Amino acid sequence: MTTYHPQSNLKILLVSTPKTGNTWLKYLLAAIYDLPIIEFPMPEHWSEFDQNRYNELGPRWIAHQHVPPLDPLVRWAHEQRVTLITTVRHPGDSLVSMYYYVQNYTGTVMIDPEAIRLLISPEGKKEQAGVIPLTQGLELYVRNKFFYSLNYSIAWLHSGLSFGVRYEDLWDSPLRTLQALTNCLQPVDSERIRDAILQCHIDVLRVRGQEGQAFYRAGGVGVWKTSLPAAIIKLLRESPPYALQFRWLNYKLDIPRARRSKRVFASRLYRLPFLDESDLDWLTAQIYSSFAQERQAVARGDCDSMIDDFCKWLNAPVDKDPQRGRTQPVITNLGAYLYRDRRDLQKAFPDLYGRDRAAFSHWFVEYVPIEYPELDTTFVARVCESWVQGPAPTFSPVHLPKEQTLFNLTPRKCHPAGR
Numbered sequence: 246m247t248t249y250h251p252q253s254n255l256k257i258l259l260v261s262t263p264k265t266g267n268t269w270l271k272y273l274l275a276a277i278y279d280l281p282i283i284e285f286p287m288p289e290h291w292s293e294f295d296q297n298r299y300n301e302l303g304p305r306w307i308a309h310q311h312v313p314p315l316d317p318l319v320r321w322a323h324e325q326r327v328t329l330i331t332t333v334r335h336p337g338d339s340l341v342s343m344y345y346y347v348q349n350y351t352g353t354v355m356i357d358p359e360a361i362r363l364l365i366s367p368e369g370k371k372e373q374a375g376v377i378p379l380t381q382g383l384e385l386y387v388r389n390k391f392f393y394s395l396n397y398s399i400a401w402l403h404s405g406l407s408f409g410v411r412y413e414d415l416w417d418s419p420l421r422t423l424q425a426l427t428n429c430l431q432p433v434d435s436e437r438i439r440d441a442i443l444q445c446h447i448d449v450l451r452v453r454g455q456e457g458q459a460f461y462r463a464g465g466v467g468v469w470k471t472s473l474p475a476a477i478i479k480l481l482r483e484s485p486p487y488a489l490q491f492r493w494l495n496y497k498l499d500i501p502r503a504r505r506s507k508r509v510f511a512s513r514l515y516r517l518p519f520l521d522e523s524d525l526d527w528l529t530a531q532i533y534s535s536f537a538q539e540r541q542a543v544a545r546g547d548c549d550s551m552i553d554d555f556c557k558w559l560n561a562p563v564d565k566d567p568q569r570g571r572t573q574p575v576i577t578n579l580g581a582y583l584y585r586d587r588r589d590l591q592k593a594f595p596d597l598y599g600r601d602r603a604a605f606s607h608w609f610v611e612y613v614p615i616e617y618p619e620l621d622t623t624f625v626a627r628v629c630e631s632w633v634q635g636p637a638p639t640f641s642p643v644h645l646p647k648e649q650t651l652f653n654l655t656p657r658k659c660h661p662a663g664r
Contacts, residue, residue: 259309334412337469409644493633
């Protein structure tokens, strides 16, 4: 190992979707910069951001956390000069990795209980082998939850606040990718990067890694092609918001011709949001009543047309938003109605159309399916799709943060890899 003399304090926080290479990149950068790996407390939507708690983490560290770009966290990171890095990976591979993570780690680490309920399978194998069993839970996880997980990385890259690293680039060209990234952080010689790559080879991490052998299952690129059931691949291709998420992240999803799933579930396990007026649940009926009163002339006409108009209206941007149609993510009429009806949301997100827009959007996408299970996921998908409007990230091989006038951030001067 070559001698390394740190130029200054360095704090790095990886903020990304789970199972996209966060742990691997964390170990690599820790080895390159002699950084201690720490546990980063999870900021919550509902609690005050305690800066003292985070300031006590120390002057030099590296950590990772699966958290959206909440305004207090972003401001604190800027004030403390924390370097933010976001990893992305083919969503199919992330899904496979998440499935096996649940099989291997349920009961030993903190995992989302809903993910455990949907993904744990008596047929689950401890090692990657063949096609993952097609279960109703797996299909429900993809239909109703997985897109929210993808939105972590999307939201950070959309914000322009973090460096971006593709798992595939790190896997195929680790030296080139790490050289480009470290040139933007604190340049180091290539020999030190090579040493770190050897230290953090997957076989070494299985022996020395803190998480244990099962955590470092296999890695690799394109595993989804032979592991995901064809019905799940089809679901990822056809169910919103996945098509726009894949396109924005520049990933493709083609069903392998060599195999077909023998078991295919119904195209919708959840009922349609509205079949006719009598089928409206208590929440949507309450909103619908207000909607119909405002459109009495239309209400006297065709009922089916009225219900269709109501669905579109719920998903449309709210007129009271001063940035309507110009700023992402979108605040829909449904979101605005829930906000007006709940004081806890008003307290947690006092500036709905300003600094709390992103945080409220993440609450909406994560908690509406839990707190309002009667609502169809198309309303959540619409909000997720709004995150992938506008320019996509550019990896060459590292995506650079953009200028952020809100926080007076400017991109760091980087030198291409190899120079």
